[in-house]
Amino acid sequence: MNEKPGMSIIVKTTCRIILWVVFLYGFYIILFGHLSPGGGFGGGVVLALGFLSIVLAYGRSYALDWLSIPRLEKAEAGAVLLFLVIALLGVVAGGAFLQNFMSKGSLFHLYSSGVIPFLNIVIGLKVGLSLFLVAWALTEYDSEDGDEE
Amino acid sequence: MILPSFMVIPLAAAFLITLLARRDGIGAALISLVATAATLGLSVYALVGFGGSTVVYSMGGWKIPIGIPLVADSFTVFMLMMVNLIALASLAYSWGYLRWLGSDWKYYALFMTLLTGMNGVLITGDLFNLFVFMEIALLAGFALVAYGGQAHEFEASFKYAVMGGLSSSLILIAIAVVYSSTSTLTLAKIAEAYPALGPGLKIWVGVLLLAGFSLKAAVMPFHAWLPDAHSSAPAPISAMLSGVLIKTLGVYVLIRLFYNVFGAPTIFLQVFLVLGALSILLGVFLAVGQWDLKRLLAYHSISQIGYILIGMGLGTTLGMAGAIFHAFNHALFKSLLFFNAGAVEMGLGTRDLRKMGNITRLMPMTAHSSMVASLSISGIPPFNGFFSKLIIIIAAIQARQPVFGFLAVIGSLLTLASFMKVQRYGFRSEKPAEAAERKIGWSMNLAMAVLAVLCVLMSLLVVPGIKEGILDPVVSAVMNKTGYAELVLGR
Amino acid sequence: MTLYLLCYALFLVGLYGLITKRDIVKIILASGIMGYAVNLMIVLFGYKRQAIYPILEKGKPVASMVDPLPQALVLTSIVIELGTTALLVALAVRLFRKYRTYDITKIRRLRG
Numbered sequence: 225m226n227e228k229p230g231m232s233i234i235v236k237t238t239c240r241i242i243l244w245v246v247f248l249y250g251f252y253i254i255l256f257g258h259l260s261p262g263g264g265f266g267g268g269v270v271l272a273l274g275f276l277s278i279v280l281a282y283g284r285s286y287a288l289d290w291l292s293i294p295r296l297e298k299a300e301a302g303a304v305l306l307f308l309v310i311a312l313l314g315v316v317a318g319g320a321f322l323q324n325f326m327s328k329g330s331l332f333h334l335y336s337s338g339v340i341p342f343l344n345i346v347i348g349l350k351v352g353l354s355l356f357l358v359a360w361a362l363t364e365y366d367s368e369d370g371d372e373e
Numbered sequence: 374m375i376l377p378s379f380m381v382i383p384l385a386a387a388f389l390i391t392l393l394a395r396r397d398g399i400g401a402a403l404i405s406l407v408a409t410a411a412t413l414g415l416s417v418y419a420l421v422g423f424g425g426s427t428v429v430y431s432m433g434g435w436k437i438p439i440g441i442p443l444v445a446d447s448f449t450v451f452m453l454m455m456v457n458l459i460a461l462a463s464l465a466y467s468w469g470y471l472r473w474l475g476s477d478w479k480y481y482a483l484f485m486t487l488l489t490g491m492n493g494v495l496i497t498g499d500l501f502n503l504f505v506f507m508e509i510a511l512l513a514g515f516a517l518v519a520y521g522g523q524a525h526e527f528e529a530s531f532k533y534a535v536m537g538g539l540s541s542s543l544i545l546i547a548i549a550v551v552y553s554s555t556s557t558l559t560l561a562k563i564a565e566a567y568p569a570l571g572p573g574l575k576i577w578v579g580v581l582l583l584a585g586f587s588l589k590a591a592v593m594p595f596h597a598w599l600p601d602a603h604s605s606a607p608a609p610i611s612a613m614l615s616g617v618l619i620k621t622l623g624v625y626v627l628i629r630l631f632y633n634v635f636g637a638p639t640i641f642l643q644v645f646l647v648l649g650a651l652s653i654l655l656g657v658f659l660a661v662g663q664w665d666l667k668r669l670l671a672y673h674s675i676s677q678i679g680y681i682l683i684g685m686g687l688g689t690t691l692g693m694a695g696a697i698f699h700a701f702n703h704a705l706f707k708s709l710l711f712f713n714a715g716a717v718e719m720g721l722g723t724r725d726l727r728k729m730g731n732i733t734r735l736m737p738m739t740a741h742s743s744m745v746a747s748l749s750i751s752g753i754p755p756f757n758g759f760f761s762k763l764i765i766i767i768a769a770i771q772a773r774q775p776v777f778g779f780l781a782v783i784g785s786l787l788t789l790a791s792f793m794k795v796q797r798y799g800f801r802s803e804k805p806a807e808a809a810e811r812k813i814g815w816s817m818n819l820a821m822a823v824l825a826v827l828c829v830l831m832s833l834l835v836v837p838g839i840k841e842g843i844l845d846p847v848v849s850a851v852m853n854k855t856g857y858a859e860l861v862l863g864r
Numbered sequence: 865m866t867l868y869l870l871c872y873a874l875f876l877v878g879l880y881g882l883i884t885k886r887d888i889v890k891i892i893l894a895s896g897i898m899g900y901a902v903n904l905m906i907v908l909f910g911y912k913r914q915a916i917y918p919i920l921e922k923g924k925p926v927a928s929m930v931d932p933l934p935q936a937l938v939l940t941s942i943v944i945e946l947g948t949t950a951l952l953v954a955l956a957v958r959l960f961r962k963y964r965t966y967d968i969t970k971i972r973r974l975r976g
Contacts, residue, residue: 260919265939301391308385320434321377332922351943358950365957501937508944515951524962525973531888531955538895538948539882542875545902545941552934553909601974 229283239281246274254348258337264344268351275356284363293360296353303350310342376430376443378415379453379492380506382408387485394478401478402468405485409464412492413457419450420843427850427860429498437559437862444498444560444861447846448697452495452625455701456617458827459708460488462820463609466712469814470609473719480520487513487613491621498861500548500558504541507589507622511537514618518606529601536588536598544585547578554578561861564634579641582630590623592682593651596675600659603671608715611667612708615674620700624681628696633857637688645686650777652679653784661791664726666714666799669791670707673750676784677703683781684765687772694848695764702757702831706749709824713743716813716821717799726799733801738818740800742825747796749828751789757831764835867908874901888956888966892949899945903938910934 230236250270257263279287314323329336386408390401419428427446431437445453464484471480490510497503515537519530552558554574555566567575588595599619603611631641656676663669677699684696716739717732718724733740749756752763762785769778834844850857878901881894910931918932956966963971 263939265943298392301388304388305385305392308381312381314433315374320431321374321381322433324433331920355946358954362950362954362957365961501940505940505944508948512947512951515955519955519958524959527955527959527962528971528974531952531959531971534948534952534955535882535891535895538945538952539879539898541944541948542895542898542902546875546905548937549902549906549909549934552906552937558933605974 229285231281235281239277243274243277246270246277250274250348250352254344255341256334257344257348258340259332259334264347265351267344268348269355271348271352272355272359275352276359279360279363293357296357300350300353300357303346303353307343307346307350310339310346314339375415375419376428376445376496377432379412379496380489382411382415383485383489383492387482387489390478390482390485394482401481402464405481406461406464406468408485409457409461409488412488413454413461416450416453416457419445420454423447423450427857429861438557438562441502442498442559442561442861443496445496446850446857446860448625448628448850449495451697451701451843451847452621453492455704456488456491456495456621459613459616459704460484462708462712462824463613465816465823466612466715466820467607467609469817470607470715470719472814480517483513483517483520484610484613486510487517487618491617494621495625498560500551500560500563503626504544504548507544507626508541510618510622511541511589514610514614517610518602518614520610521605521607523605525601526605529598529605533598533602536595540585540588540595543581547581547585550574550578550581559861560629560634561858564636564855564858565862567635567855575635575638576640579631579635579638583627583641583644586623586626586630587648590619590627590678591675592623592648592678593655593675594648596652596656599675600668600671603674604665604667608667608711608718611670611715612711615671615711616704616708619674619678620704624678624685624696624700628685628693628851631685632693632851632854634855636855639688642686642688645682646774646777647686649679649682649684649686650780652676652682653780654679657784657787657791661787661794666717666724666726666795667711669726669795670710670714673788673791674703674707676788677707677750679784680762680765680781683769683777687768687774687777689768689772690848690852691764691771692768693851694844695761695768697847697851698764698834698844699758699761701834702749702761702828705824705828705831706746706756706758709742709746709821709828710750712817712821712824713739713746713800716817720813726795729799731801736813738821739813742821743800744796745825745828747792751792752785753789755829755832757828757834760832760835868905871901871905871908874904877901886967886969888959888968888971891968892952892956895952896945896949899941899949903941903945906934906938906941 250267253262253270254264254267257267275291278290311322314325315321317323317325319325324338324340326338328338386404390404394401423445427444430443432441432443467480467484487510490506490513493506494503494510497506515530515534518533519526551563554570555563557563557566584595591599603615606614631637653676656672656679660669660672660676663672681696681700681703684692684699714724716736717729720732720736721729723729745756749758752759762781766778766781769775769781833839875898878894878898881897882891885891885894910933912928912930915928915930918929920926959971960966965971
């Protein structure tokens, strides 16, 4: 495990093919959150697992080259600020905080129920990135090292 | 728009700090100072501008049974002022203290999350929303206790996290049972539907909520996490935890639930009295034998929460006034004591009372403010601790429970003994201390000075003119019991 | 009724594990089990007899649905417990690096 990082070639090839399907599935759950079960949390978890499969299959150093972790951290913080901006837009548009101020559209269509799909997208991004970054932070420690007091 | 700002401003500040952070933390400290000053200003405006009336804000425009209301009556505004004041003082203190720990933007982001959680708990009118914000504050608290990176801090944080998780599960069961029997989660509507429940169900829900929130408030049978967590945390975080977190998550929620929603049933008030008496005595007995300064202060926190519980358990207006006044005073002088402990630890490098020296020459502000705080907590006039303890003892005698008044006096005497030991061995012992390893910055001195001045000024809250203005609306909002429901739903 | 009793029993299993086990990882798993039991109980409280899942679909008639509010509460509660578990696991990793053991009876430097 220490000479060649990551898992065997079969796992790496499968991961490379499946990864985009996983991301697509995650985006589908997030985007259709107001029409079918799922929404921000569930779709975000699927996205985080997609990211995490890269780290598991290819090893940490490869993932460090491929993804830029500082940019992901900034995107995570930006997602929360975007949520607060959408919520405050409800106040600006003459309502209460977090009001559903956009047009409700027609039933059962993708463009319906106002501001909820956008909140789903923001929450999905935030949850996905947070879970991945938490798992990433846990992989930083190599348990063979000693530690200072 | 004032009410949601109490949650939005610190949350936005926390994530702005994450976005714009650089290594040294100056920008982070500046953003958090601006945010905390803004919320403090808003809470003072709320105190003055709302008068004594209850303001209800429905989130998202949804009406009451469906939506989540934010409710601010006088009690909420009073606690908001207390929380934001101590937060601002802790921030000013951390700016100097963190240079020793290695200042980092993560500390300020976590601090802002803690403040978001506490503000959210105070202004919400919905039971599950209260649970969510309580968890936000607790998670930030767990991470902040372990911030320094030393071995005993992780151990303390683990104990705190496991016990906090257990109590949160108990609270969640109680929320589920409440929802299934009253089919609503808004506090005001639960207050309306509560009298119709069966007696077994009332006791079951009350016991679960009492157990869960008493663990957050570190009442005697559930106090075991507090000495470790509050003594291992960095000093400004100990001040925040011991000064305001156990007040908002424990005492405020207990008062709100058991007085305004459940209508103060007598059996729970008696439980409060007994638990309060236990906390006072055992807390102060365990504190007298301590030689570690911060652990001693943590045990005294348990003891002073016992005073607040006795005031809550008496059920009279005077008792509740004493309890709320004592909560505010305890936040002030306990934070000041933790600031002093942190300053001594930073300057002399030790927390052990036997190894300290006389610091009057070396750190004058620390020495004098510690004298002010020690006299306040022991209940010596003219400092604020005397008046709040006096109100509680008089209320106990008036409510025909003289035993509890007697126990409160004993607790106060032992507190005086233990703090005389602190002053005698620690701050004003015979031999002067050696030169300080690190100088105490101006921001730390400023925070300690402000809190010491407030300790003296807050005794003015018993002056009849000021008392009617500030303390009486708070007490009447609480003692209005289920009148809270009509005030909220009548809007 | 038996379903609720089974949920309480699961909660007690988690509580037993939390109190008696000495290994840190087992304590974390036990607190996870307690969380699952409570979430299950909340979802069960929303059940109505002869009711279907609470989703409006095109073409299907609107029938009696189970209560969707507890399901939303459980979603939030699961995410909160996820955060708590992540924090506990991170603490367990750091504790192992400091104390070189996963046994909580040996991690007792704070006493008194």
